[in-house]
Each structure stands twice: as structure tokens, then as C-alpha cells.
Amino acid sequence: MKKLLLSLAIIASVFTGCSSSDDEVITGPATGEISGTITANQTYAYGNYTLKGIVKIASGVTLTFDAGSTITCDKATGDNALVVLNGGKLVINGTSSSPVVFTEKSAIPGSWGGIIMYGNAPIKGAGGLTSILSEDGNSLFYGGDNPTHNGGSLNYVRVEYAGAKLADGQKENNGFTFYSCGSGTTLDHLVSYKGADDGYEFFGGTVSMTNAVSYGNYDDAFDWQDGWQGQNNANWYGYQEVKGNFGMEIEACSNNNAYWPKVTNVTLKRAANCVPEVAGAIEIDAFQFKKQGNGDFSNVIIDGYGTYTEGATTYTAVAVKIQDASTNTDQVNGSKIKMTNVKINGSTPQTGTGSGSFTTTFPTGQYTTSAVSTGASLTTGNWSKVGNTNLIQ
Numbered sequence: 001m002k003k004l005l006l007s008l009a010i011i012a013s014v015f016t017g018c019s020s021s022d023d024e025v026i027t028g029p030a031t032g033e034i035s036g037t038i039t040a041n042q043t044y045a046y047g048n049y050t051l052k053g054i055v056k057i058a059s060g061v062t063l064t065f066d067a068g069s070t071i072t073c074d075k076a077t078g079d080n081a082l083v084v085l086n087g088g089k090l091v092i093n094g095t096s097s098s099p100v101v102f103t104e105k106s107a108i109p110g111s112w113g114g115i116i117m118y119g120n121a122p123i124k125g126a127g128g129l130t131s132i133l134s135e136d137g138n139s140l141f142y143g144g145d146n147p148t149h150n151g152g153s154l155n156y157v158r159v160e161y162a163g164a165k166l167a168d169g170q171k172e173n174n175g176f177t178f179y180s181c182g183s184g185t186t187l188d189h190l191v192s193y194k195g196a197d198d199g200y201e202f203f204g205g206t207v208s209m210t211n212a213v214s215y216g217n218y219d220d221a222f223d224w225q226d227g228w229q230g231q232n233n234a235n236w237y238g239y240q241e242v243k244g245n246f247g248m249e250i251e252a253c254s255n256n257n258a259y260w261p262k263v264t265n266v267t268l269k270r271a272a273n274c275v276p277e278v279a280g281a282i283e284i285d286a287f288q289f290k291k292q293g294n295g296d297f298s299n300v301i302i303d304g305y306g307t308y309t310e311g312a313t314t315y316t317a318v319a320v321k322i323q324d325a326s327t328n329t330d331q332v333n334g335s336k337i338k339m340t341n342v343k344i345n346g347s348t349p350q351t352g353t354g355s356g357s358f359t360t361t362f363p364t365g366q367y368t369t370s371a372v373s374t375g376a377s378l379t380t381g382n383w384s385k386v387g388n389t390n391l392i393q
Helices: 002-023 325-332
Strands: 030-038 042-044 047-057 062-066 070-073 081-084 089-093 100-104 115-118 152-160 176-179 186-193 200-203 210-215 222-225 233-240 248-251 262-270 287-290 295-303 307-310 313-316 320-322 337-345 351-353 367-369
Touching: 030 042, 047 062, 081 089, 115 152, 176 186, 287 295, 287 325, 320 325
Parallel strands: 030 047, 042 062, 047 070, 047 081, 062 089, 070 100, 081 115, 089 152, 100 152, 115 176, 152 186, 176 200, 186 210, 200 222, 210 233, 222 248, 233 262, 248 287, 262 295, 287 320, 295 337, 320 351, 337 367
Antiparallel strands: 307 313
């Protein structure tokens, strides 16, 4: 009897296991449309989604995307962007082999607004203002007193063909735009690909970014203002082709700050025949400092910044341009711009000036060179490839 009961138990367990397996249905990637304001926590499983309109994540709400997902918008439907409002969180769980990709149907630079995140970390705008109206078309105030603001975690994310001017057609957007975001926010392994404005722009705040690629963006590879002061930035790679302005445009809204951002391991490359975004605006240098912009940069490679001819005039790019006399006096002479272990591949002059008649000479130890600098150190994978193109040249 015991043997019979044992045999029946085994048979029952086998059929139970088979039944569970047989009931499992594999449906493939999920699909759906994302629109409007997200007012409750939402997780989008691996899938192919459509983003329609200016999608906003409300305060107190977390929106999550699983690895491998693709989110596509269509400029033919109107303005599109993904906006994280102050207090909201965006969590993107991409991986090296399965990044999360935000793209646009036409594959034309400037076709949507990209990812825009708001926080309440400190800023210092023009005139010392601590709260300013955004320039992205959303017309929202940013700035606050919370340096550890947490807007979520963006890991292995690629934004393609962004940089649209939303609303009135005058406001700027980038691949990634961060308004007063704080140090509690994670930005790691990001790619901004072929946008019509900057790859990344920081408007104040304390957030840092690691392992970032800016590829083929029409304006600057990296840009900031309003007293951005991220301290733990590393492995930034910028590659400019076809159109492109400065590798980095650095300003502080004419505030002579006693703080500055720090970035280690930087590579800025410019392809041959890359021209400025707009004729007449000779913005072709690797680093440009203006309006009291400053920063600490180490282990830097500058490659391909050469000459540009417009009409009968040929302009020569420099590695570091100091645009105005006040920045030269307060930031360079005041030892608030520091560039160490800089390697220039080619004949690009080390420094140059913009408007005004002044000479830039860095204090001892504030600008040093090295023949063995390595620049950005990035491990390639699906996250850093578009089609068959490896974005890390």
C-alpha cells in the first residue's frame, strides 16, 4: 500500500509540473503606447513601445523600463519628450548587452525633445538667482536646496535623434537635459546619438555622470551652466562629425563661484571636415570657458581639432579657449580652472582667447601635459553600438 501511495504521489507531481509548464505562454516583447502624465508607479517590461506627446512623470511617481526595451516616437504626431518632474523618478534598467533605446521614427536629428529631468538641487543662475524658468518649452521653475535630490537611475540608456525645439520653436532641448538634479540621481553608461543640439546639458545641480558617450550631436558634446558642480564624473567620450561646435561649453552665468565640477578621463574627438552648426559662429574648439566657467579635468585626450575655413578666412581651433577677460582673470588666474595630464594628438595649439585683448597663462600646476594620458576608458558592448557602428572610435 505504501508503495502504491508513493507511486501515485510521484505521478501526481510529474503531472503537476507538466501542467505548470504547459500553461506558460511566451508572447515575445510587449507593446503599447505611452502618453500623458504618469500618475501611478508603472513598470514597462521588455518590449517595443510608442511614446506619444510630452510624457511627464509626476511627483511621487516612479516609471521603470526593463532591459532591452525600445521606445519610439514620431515627430509627425507633434512634439514628443520624456519629462521627469521634480519629485518623480525614472528608473531604466538597461545592461551592456541589452540597453534601453529611445529613438524617433524618421531617424533625423532634432526630431524630439529627448529625456528631460527636473530636481531641486542648488543652482546659481544669472544675477545669482536660485530659481529660474526652464528653457525647454515646458516653462517650469528649477532650483532648490536639496543637493541629494534623487531623480532615479539611468543605466545603459541611448537617446537618438533628439534636440528638437519644442513649443514656440525657440526653446532648446538636448539628448539628455538635467535641471538642478542632485547627487542621489544615478547617470551611468549613457549615449546621446545624433541630436540637433547638445549631447548632454546640466543646468546647475550636483548630479554626476559616468561612462557617457556623445556621438554626432550638432552643438556641443557636453554643456553646462547655472553653477553645476557634479564631483564624481568619469569616462566622458565625445565624437563630433558632420556638424559640431565645442567639445565642451562651460559657463557659470557670470557668477565667480568658489566651487566647480570635476571630470576624470575625458576624450574629445573631432572628425575631419566637421563644420560648426551655424555658419558665422566659429565654435570649433575642444574646451571653451566663458562667463566665469570653471572646472577640474584630468587625464584628457584632445584629437582632431584643427582648422576651419569660411569664405576667405581660415580659423584654427585650440584645445582650451578662454572666451572673455573676466573668466581669464577670475578663473584662470584664480586657479579655478585646472587641467592636468592633457594629451593633444596633432598640432592643435594648447590655449587661445576669444573676445578682448588679453593673454592666457595658467598658474604653475594648473595646466599640465602628458604623453601617456589615456582619456576615457570605456568597455564596448551593445550599449555603445548603433547597427554595425561602434560609437567609441
